[in-house]
Amino acid sequence: MAKKKKKIGIGVIGTGGIANGAHLPGYSAIPDMCEIVALCDIDPAALKRTAEKYNVKNTFEDYKDLLAMEEVDAVSVCTPNYVHMDPTVLALKAGKHVICEKPIAMNAAEAKLMVDASKKAKKILQIGYCSRFSRSNQLLKKYIDNGELGDIYWARAQSLRRRGIPGWGVFIDKSKQGGGPLIDIGVHILDLTLWMMGHPKPIAASGVTYAKFGKRSDIVGFMGQWDYKNFTVEDFASAIIRLDNGAAIMLESSFVANIPEEVHNSTLCGTEGGAITNPLTIVKEKLGSLQTFKPEYPGGDINVYHAEIKDFVECILHDKEPLVTGEQGMMVAQCMDAIYASAEAGCEVKID
Ligand SMILES: NC(=O)c1ccc[n+]([C@@H]2O[C@H](COP(=O)([O-])OP(=O)(O)OC[C@H]3O[C@@H](n4cnc5c(N)ncnc54)[C@H](O)[C@@H]3O)[C@@H](O)[C@H]2O)c1
Known part of the structure; x- marks a missing residue:
């Protein structure tokens, strides 16, 4: 037996x-x-x-x-x-x-x-x-692997909170967290975008970071009250990341921003089609027309x-x-390092 x-x-x-x-x-x-x-x-x-x-x-x-x-x-x-x-x-x-x-x-x-x-x-x-485990992201990856989007040459990865500085933990302490929204929530959408694009290697990044709200006492908190006197991270970051296949990713993330709604989404532009991840929407040209559709699947979503x-x-x-994998996690970390270094230096930084 x-x-x-x-x-x-x-x-x-x-x-x-x-x-x-x-x-x-x-x-x-x-x-x-x-x-x-x-x-x-x-x-x-x-x-x-x-x-x-x-x-x-x-x-x-x-x-x-x-x-x-x-x-x-x-x-x-x-x-x-x-x-x-x-x-x-x-x-x-x-x-x-x-x-x-x-x-x-x-x-x-x-x-x-x-x-x-x-x-x-x-x-x-x-x-x-x-x-990566959500059903809609798994489905979009199948579309991409099936060639439905063609060559993805540009993406925009956004994770933007309007008033979402965490009021607990060490999320505002650079020495314990490494940074602000970029390394906390920006990493999620960047990882998703790199995966959808098939993990081309990042070769350079040009980034900006701002801390315009976190140190202020008059800003409302939708995720609890943080210690504004000890806020040492950025509250907004944006970057363009160049990839070794000629493609690029525009990344944006915030804890606080004066925008009309939160955005947690990846927009993928390919030669045969495009997509946004949230809510899953695919765009394709067919028979002299442009189709924009939301694929449906049975069973609803799952607990990721x-x-x-x-x-x-x-x-x-x-x-x-x-x-x-760990290697893929390291690829995101290399982008973080380059974006923070670029924001500090005020110029594009190469990734080895
Ligand atoms: N995947 C996701 O969507 C997601 C969501 C939230 C948090 N996270 C990640 O999870 C990690 C923890 O976040 P959290 O929200 O649970 O924070 P948390 O502050 O709620 O919990 C962290 C716990 O670790 C404990 N801790 C600290 N140092 C320790 C040590 N040396 N040994 C043992 N325990 C120790 C703390 O006492 C605390 O209980 C972070 O890296 C965060 O980025 C991921």
């Missing part, structure tokens, strides 16, 4: 918003494939609350103790950006697979250490770019976080490459 494959033992480092809102419910939804065996947080109250909710007995305030557990086969890194690289590299060195939240790290140098550690250990490093976590566990169980 074939030996039954054991369940994957999961450890979660950081038990805040994304762990409770995405990773832990995601693992709990597939109890036949995995079991949450350990949790870690430096905040004892958050740790206790989460351990009680998910009935997890092993809790640690130091992630090295969690990584020492043999029962832990795989780890979710759900800590703030400045605590992505260390636990990920140590987990990979300890022989664990890792799904690390986005952005991969504070910068591309850290990202490279993570990717190298994953290659050396021959363990999975997946990054939390969950938007559950899909992402299931993909991670399935990749471990079946020795597959994840949809979102």
Whole structure:
């Protein structure tokens, strides 16, 4: 009789918003494939609350103790950006697979250490770019892979909040977060756009960043009240990124902007068609006319976080490459580095 494959033992480092809102419910939804065996947080109250909710007995305030557990086969890194690289590299060195939240790290140098550690250990490093898993984005990718858009030569990636400075966590602290909306939400739409375009290599970026609102006390907050005296990141960023196939991406992201509505969308312009991702709309010329249509599919949308976590566990169980790889996460980090450097220098910056 074939030996039954054991369940994957999961450890979660950081038990805040994304762990409770995405990773832990995601693992709990597939109890036949995995079991949450350990949790870690430096905040004892958050740790206790989460351990009680998910009935997890092993809790640690130091992630090295969690990584020492043999029962832990795989780890979710759900800590703030400045605590992505260390636990990920140590987990990979300890022989664990890792799904690390986005952005991969504070910068591309850290990202490279993570990717190298994953290659050396021959363990999975997946990054939390969950938007790729939505049904509409999966469908658009099928259209693109089928040649329906032809050669995509230009894209506009926008993630624009009107009044959305997070009032919790470390999202306004450059030393712990690496930047503002660009590295927090801009990375999601940039990753999605690069994926849709087939990951041509970014070769240069020219960017601008502004901090016009975050330091002011008179600006309303739709995502809680932040500490305006300690706001050290940008609140708006825009860049043009050149790609090695001659294509380009115009990227825009904001926590605050005086615009009539929020925009979270990628616009893709190809030689045989175009598309926007949100709501999925495709444009094509046919029989001397221009068609603009919204593809419909049965079953509605899915929980992208559950899909992402299931993909991670399935990749471990079946020795597959994840949809979102460490290398692709590093590509986004290289763009972030170049955009911030370009904004500082006031000129285009090359990406090696
Ligand atoms: N994929 C998404 O859509 C998405 C959404 C939200 C957040 N995120 C990412 O998830 C990460 C965490 O964000 P969040 O909103 O959950 O933040 P959060 O502040 O709610 O939670 C972070 C938790 O990590 C803990 N922590 C900090 N340092 C630690 C350490 N050294 N060891 C163990 N625990 C530590 C904190 O105490 C806190 O409980 C960020 O990188 C963020 O970009 C991704």
